Amino acid sequence: MTKRRAQITGWGKCVPPVKLTNAALEQLVDTSDEWIVERTGMKERGISHVEVTDLAEVAAKHALAAAGLDVTDIDLLVMATVTPEITCPSNACFLQERLGLVNAAAFDLNAACSGFVYGTATVASMIESGLAERVLVIGAEKLHFVMDYWDRNHCILFGDGAGAAVFEATTDGSGLVAHDIGADGVAGRTMVFPTFGSRGELDRQRDPAVDRLHFEGQNVFKHAVRGMAASVERALENAALTPDDVDLVIPHQANRRIIEATTSRLGIPDDKVMLNIETHGNTSAASIPMALHDALAQGRIEPGMTIVQTAFGGGLTWGTNVMRWGDRVEPIATSDADLPPTDKTVFDLLAPNREFFAPFHGTTHLT
Numbered sequence: 001m002t003k004r005r006a007q008i009t010g011w012g013k014c015v016p017p018v019k020l021t022n023a024a025l026e027q028l029v030d031t032s033d034e035w036i037v038e039r040t041g042m043k044e045r046g047i048s049h050v051e052v053t054d055l056a057e058v059a060a061k062h063a064l065a066a067a068g069l070d071v072t073d074i075d076l077l078v079m080a081t082v083t084p085e086i087t088c089p090s091n092a093c094f095l096q097e098r099l100g101l102v103n104a105a106a107f108d109l110n111a112a113c114s115g116f117v118y119g120t121a122t123v124a125s126m127i128e129s130g131l132a133e134r135v136l137v138i139g140a141e142k143l144h145f146v147m148d149y150w151d152r153n154h155c156i157l158f159g160d161g162a163g164a165a166v167f168e169a170t171t172d173g174s175g176l177v178a179h180d181i182g183a184d185g186v187a188g189r190t191m192v193f194p195t196f197g198s199r200g201e202l203d204r205q206r207d208p209a210v211d212r213l214h215f216e217g218q219n220v221f222k223h224a225v226r227g228m229a230a231s232v233e234r235a236l237e238n239a240a241l242t243p244d245d246v247d248l249v250i251p252h253q254a255n256r257r258i259i260e261a262t263t264s265r266l267g268i269p270d271d272k273v274m275l276n277i278e279t280h281g282n283t284s285a286a287s288i289p290m291a292l293h294d295a296l297a298q299g300r301i302e303p304g305m306t307i308v309q310t311a312f313g314g315g316l317t318w319g320t321n322v323m324r325w326g327d328r329v330e331p332i333a334t335s336d337a338d339l340p341p342t343d344k345t346v347f348d349l350l351a352p353n354r355e356f357f358a359p360f361h362g363t364t365h366l367t
Helices: 022-028 033-040 052-067 091-099 112-129 217-238 256-266 284-297 346-361
Strands: 005-014 019-021 044-046 076-080 105-109 134-141 161-170 175-183 248-251 306-313 317-324
Touching: 005 052, 005 112, 005 175, 005 284, 019 022, 019 346, 022 033, 022 346, 033 256, 052 091, 052 134, 052 161, 052 284, 076 091, 076 112, 091 105, 105 112, 112 134, 112 161, 112 175, 112 284, 112 306, 112 317, 134 284, 161 284, 175 217, 217 256, 217 306, 217 317, 248 256, 248 284, 284 306
Parallel strands: 076 105, 076 134, 248 306
Antiparallel strands: 005 161, 019 044, 134 161, 175 317, 306 317
């Protein structure tokens, strides 16, 4: 009897219409387009004028349409995010109400940039066990909310967005065939932001010196390359496969240098690696489902392909999923879901951040 597995049958994404280009960053911090592209591979990233659940809702509607499913068909919703709109109820429950997923259980998952990979491994296990049949997994982030747009080393990296995928049970031999997930809490000190935590007194005012991203770029780079490469090797071993069997890698879009160093270590050529970092930046838990959507839209995925998704993130966390793609690479239907328009510029949207962090940098001049 063929093993029951979880297969992706629907996909969608949501990208904010307002873009933070490298040219705009040149007006905010001491940087240049050449410097940013050389070190990260990024040219622009989305900045959201709405909340993280709004982004997730649009991506989810596109994924449900692509799967050809009604909202009542979904029996579980998992939302991966490190920038929740609220803490209780969970963002997943908040979104369940919006979408009308009346038959779905719902919960949030926080593994930072590894969130979608963790979510995929979790729901695949639930589908394999028979606990779930059709699951909607979303990665959504509003990262600009926590960024210091006076800090040229970090503010260039991150963008906002959401990606979603529908997983359904299958016994046709396709689907998720292996996983690897892990964490290193000691190394987690290299990437921290305490903005959403309960630490401290209730009446403590936010302090720009405290409530800012702590990010040790060089240490993160080393951990990321070693962690993702080792995770891919373990997942492939679990699937009885080698890097030569891989048709496409969809990595977390953290930094082009990190991705290239990781795939080079694995011996996987560039033409087997999906990149959309140039126009999206690092969108944390949203990056892999957004890249999956783009890979399908670009015809990079064909039936029967062996697909590897791999990520690392704050925690530190890491994870890899190995999937044998099914027969369908085209959406069954499409959705006209979109974000509401805005007349705000990127500078309008970033002004609150600039104002908040200005004292830390000894200035009140925002332009």
